[in-house]
Amino acid sequence: MIRFVDVHKSYRAGGRDIPALQPFSLDIADGEVFGIIGLSGAGKSTLIRLINLLERPSGGQVFVDDVEMTALAEPALRAQRRRIGMIFQHFNLLASQTVAENVAFPIRLAGERRAAVVRPRVEELLARVGLADHADKYPSQLSGGQKQRVGIARALANRPSILLCDEATSALDPQTTASVLALLAEINRELKLTIVLITHEMDVVRRVCDRVAVLDGGAIVERGSVADVFLHPQHATTKRFVNEALPEEAVGAHVPYAQVPGRLLRLSFRGDATMTPALGRVARETGIDFNILAGRIDRIKDLPYGQLTLAMQGDRVDAALAALRQAGIEIEELPR
Template sequence: MIVLTNVSKVFKDNNEPIVAVDNVSLRVERGQIYGIIGYSGAGKSTLIRLLNGLEKPSAGSVLVAGQDIARASGESLRQARLKISMIFQHFNLLWSRNVSENIAFSMQIAGTPKAAIRQRVAELIALVGLQGREHAYPSQLSGGQKQRVGIARALANSPAVLLCDEATSALDPQTTDSILDLLLDINRRLNLTIVLITHEMHVVRKICERVAVMDNGRVVEEGDVLNVFTHPQQPITRQFVKQVSQYREPLPDLAPELLQNLPGVVLKLTFLGLSVRRPVVGELTLRYNLPFNILHGNVTQTANGIFGELWLHAEIDPGRLDNILADLRQHNITAEVVEHA
């Protein structure tokens, strides 16, 4: 559905080049929810503007549904954009129009017949859960309701791709979750391809299937969300993962006095899928006749499945430690010894 190949974007500031996107290659499959995460200045907003033709790349190709957006212009670009819609952080609604009129606006611009517009508006209002608010103006809506209008408006012309530019950043956590649930429902109902840029790992965790991590214009890490969460490779990725798992490397957020002069070893176990149900501590205690102390643990749900993390402490001699690590690996549990001195 979306293929970026060696895409770069360079701006000029007083004749000095500023590289906003640096040789990025990505592939987003049809019907996928794909997350692009990075801090401010990482280049993710420029990247999403390249996807809908608001910016032209300095190098590389941007294919959306088989059409090179980078080389489209005039009428061909206008037609391509009809299949690429966008929702924004600050909603961008027309304040002089009510809910129905805001949703209808893009269809009116496209020349859709009035009867078809009325029918489509009614369908979209039901889809995003705004029944009874058809005649309300933006000033009369909550933040979540405004974003629902924005989503309905973006879907008006039945796009193939929905781009979300920090779509939940202006919302409180509870409203954020409701909007993410709505996007996930729309994705499943319509098989809509969604590209979502954000600086919040919670957003990626909740609905995305794959994620690309951007830093200084480059994609520094990319993969399915579950793998990125459980095996982050880059320091910036580990920083994002901490937003959700809420621990500090190399140890969880434990009281210093608990770790002071702690003998033995600390193990970090990572469980995937149904392995989170295994009574691992009990099995290890019985098999090796060792008392294991649980220091910290959590379970995280992603769109790809669940994973759990558990930190254990025990006084184990080197020979038995090797056996325990091998035993855990046989049960698809990743285990590593954590330095804690």
């Protein structure tokens, strides 16, 4: 459990305090994957560093597993940091050490130097991230995705309860991003690890996160379950992020709605509703006609969802909408 209580942060520059994060409170539950999304400069790197106190808050308290991090003296803080793994956008591996030495590094830092203990643990970690054959290579001999896997193995070395991901996939190509995200999801599932990740890509949030907070100009402007935020974004920044995550056809940006007759509606299905042929059934029963303008069917983490933009015509549109709501479909009427 990570808990921020009235935390704020400002930097001192040129004799003035420049606010980086507005006062906020936030709870992140054990075992969840929590995403923080924002543009660069929104304060997300600062926020994630407040958890292991790489950045000290200007005010407020930070608790990790009921330990008040902000009250710890240096040695206790170091001990606590060993229980929080962290991975980075640019991997930050030791270039002078092999893959195995990099993974062993945090174990050695924690005082365990016996090869009989360290070596099997390193092997187990490298096997988990799929790099068992690369133990004796140097980081410069690896691809970006492999380097991040080493970073993940290293972050897991001391069996942390929390993993912080600082733009962990931002330097990777889409395929590598997908495989690293799949690995993170697997770790979250199997090790019951809490994951906090920051990103500027909504797609990353959609694929792995349970909950999300949207950061804009140093303030949390929206937060909630990923499905809620993704399907019904409220804040302008959130909407921009969501639209970026969707292909143009799904947003329907290029369709000239003005010429389409009927009422413009956006239907959102999630979970079980995605699996039932509700739209066809309701159309038959009420005799309405519909014209699909844009649509997308995908998954939010493990939850299947669909979103359709359509124009509906007929005498009994209201009855049809009521029947669709009955079937668990969320409906938004779009302005023309």
